[in-house]
Amino acid sequence: MALEHAILVSLAEQAATGYDLARRFDASIGYFWRASHQQIYKTLARMEADGWVSATIEPREGTADKKTYAITDAGREELTRFSAEPSPREALRSDFAVKLRGLADVAAIVEDTRRRRADHVERLDRYEASAKRHYPDPAAIEEHERGAYLALRGGILSERTGIAWCDEILGQLETRSER
Amino acid sequence: MALEHAILVSLAEQAATGYDLARRFDASIGYFWRASHQQIYKTLARMEADGWVSATIEPREGTADKKTYAITDAGREELTRFSAEPSPREALRSDFAVKLRGLADVAAIVEDTRRRRADHVERLDRYEASAKRHYPDPAAIEEHERGAYLALRGGILSERTGIAWCDEILGQLETRSER
DNA sequence: CCTTGCCATGCAACTCGTTGCATAGGTACG
DNA sequence: CGTACCTATGCAACGAGTTGCATGGCAAGG
Numbered sequence: 001m002a003l004e005h006a007i008l009v010s011l012a013e014q015a016a017t018g019y020d021l022a023r024r025f026d027a028s029i030g031y032f033w034r035a036s037h038q039q040i041y042k043t044l045a046r047m048e049a050d051g052w053v054s055a056t057i058e059p060r061e062g063t064a065d066k067k068t069y070a071i072t073d074a075g076r077e078e079l080t081r082f083s084a085e086p087s088p089r090e091a092l093r094s095d096f097a098v099k100l101r102g103l104a105d106v107a108a109i110v111e112d113t114r115r116r117r118a119d120h121v122e123r124l125d126r127y128e129a130s131a132k133r134h135y136p137d138p139a140a141i142e143e144h145e146r147g148a149y150l151a152l153r154g155g156i157l158s159e160r161t162g163i164a165w166c167d168e169i170l171g172q173l174e175t176r177s178e179r
Numbered sequence: 180m181a182l183e184h185a186i187l188v189s190l191a192e193q194a195a196t197g198y199d200l201a202r203r204f205d206a207s208i209g210y211f212w213r214a215s216h217q218q219i220y221k222t223l224a225r226m227e228a229d230g231w232v233s234a235t236i237e238p239r240e241g242t243a244d245k246k247t248y249a250i251t252d253a254g255r256e257e258l259t260r261f262s263a264e265p266s267p268r269e270a271l272r273s274d275f276a277v278k279l280r281g282l283a284d285v286a287a288i289v290e291d292t293r294r295r296r297a298d299h300v301e302r303l304d305r306y307e308a309s310a311k312r313h314y315p316d317p318a319a320i321e322e323h324e325r326g327a328y329l330a331l332r333g334g335i336l337s338e339r340t341g342i343a344w345c346d347e348i349l350g351q352l353e354t355r356s357e358r
Numbered sequence: 359c360c361t362t363g364c365c366a367t368g369c370a371a372c373t374c375g376t377t378g379c380a381t382a383g384g385t386a387c388g
Numbered sequence: 389c390g391t392a393c394c395t396a397t398g399c400a401a402c403g404a405g406t407t408g409c410a411t412g413g414c415a416a417g418g
Contacts, residue, residue: 001404002272002274002277003405005274005277005278006277008281009277009280017365018366018368019366019367029280031271031276032271032273032276032277033272033273033276034272034405035405036405036406037366037367037368038368038369038406039405041366041367042368042369045368060366062411062412063411063413064366064367064411065366065367066365066366066367067367079281079283080283080284082278083278083281083283083284083287086291086294087275087291089295090272090273090275091213092210093181093212093213093269094212094269094333095266096266096269097210097330097333098184098188098208098212100326100329100330101188101208101326101327101330102184102187102191102262103323103325103326103327104258104259105259105263109262109326112266115265144282146282146351147280147282147288148282150347150348150352151279153347154344155276157340157343157344158340161336161337161339165332165336165337168329168336169329172329173329182374197397198394198395201396214375215375215377216396216397217376217377217378217397218374218376220397220398221375221398224398239382239383239396241383242396242397243381243397243398244396245397246396246397
């Protein structure tokens with residue numbers, strides 16, 4: 001499971017509450033790993049039990065205590081261990097590809113492909129804006145941020161490819177469906 | 180859930196046993212959706228209960244009956260319904276990107292990236308061989324096979340991008356880790 | 359004052375998928 | 389005759405993730 005590790009990476013950069021993490025998983029880290037707040041809280045509890053993170057509790061009246069989590073030495077060790085193990089190839093599972101392969105309803109696929117294309121464009125814009133803001137000069141990237149930069153580059157390349165694929169699909173299907 | 184739909188697509192092309200499907204999910208359809216035989220049997224049972232597929236039973240002595248599944252009208256209807264609904268954007272979850280982002284151990288990442296690159300190359304070869312064999316002349320593709328062709332194109336584009344990304348990573352990290 | 363939205367935490371039920379295990383006939387090779 | 393591999397089906401336990409629900413403080417604006 002990598003949610004734990006994504007959390008460790010995030011906490012290694014900066015301590016945070018579950019809520020903070022949920023927001024990070026909605027942006028930056030979230031580009032590569034999605035997680036709901038429920039799942040984050042559950043996972044943090046387990047990680048604390050495992051000693052990978054420690055919580056600083058700020059008691060609050062009338063509602064649940066606020067807990068700020070920080071990575072521990074054991075957590076850092078686990079992160080190193082995780083880093084060294086080969087990553088499994090991510091299981092490719094695409095509803096869209098299955099649907100395309102079936103090709104039951106051309107007009108619906110075309111519509112779906114347009115939606116998909118728009119989504120790719122939106123993400124690409126987000127990634128590129130992020131790249132421009134954080135790494136305006138790729139030649140001047142510092143070592144500690146190189147990983148994040150390369151991860152972002154992966155996102156950019158993959159969104160561009162997604163757009164190209166959509167265009168290819170639309171090029172071959174559009175004329176056929178329109179009339 | 181799309182496993183059901185992937186199975187429907189596959190059975191629409193040709194009736195099959197659970198075992199046959201498991202093998203298909205290890206090739207062709209399996210390029211876009213992975214599934215173990217256990218899961219396929221479980222899902223087929225549910226799909227039969229739902230009336231999407233029907234089984235022709237061939238009794239066998241001393242061991243479990245052989246069941247050949249075929250898609251039903253209800254199954255075809257479900258496939259049409261599924262085709263028309265917008266596909267959710269697949270959740271991107273990448274252990275590798277998380278690891279890269281953390282960048283705890285450069286040498287390990289480099290090794291991992293090389294492994295990953297080799298995997299992409301292997302898949303690309305497989306996809307391209309498949310494309311060459313089934314669709315030697317892209318201009319002459321028949322309508323009924325266009326979906327499968329476009330799905331395969333997606334695989335090819337995505338593997339190429341994966342390779343390019345690995346090369347970019349290696350270009351930036353290799354010299355640093357080697358010496 | 360009331361509503362809206364953000365900060366903040368969490369439980370419970372459920373679905374989907376993985377892993378390990380079990381069974382058993384048929385066929386080909388040495 | 390044994391062994392290995394392919395055909396063929398399935399259960400059980402577990403892990404990971406989703407969806408729905410619940411609680412409650414605090415601040416800003418109308």
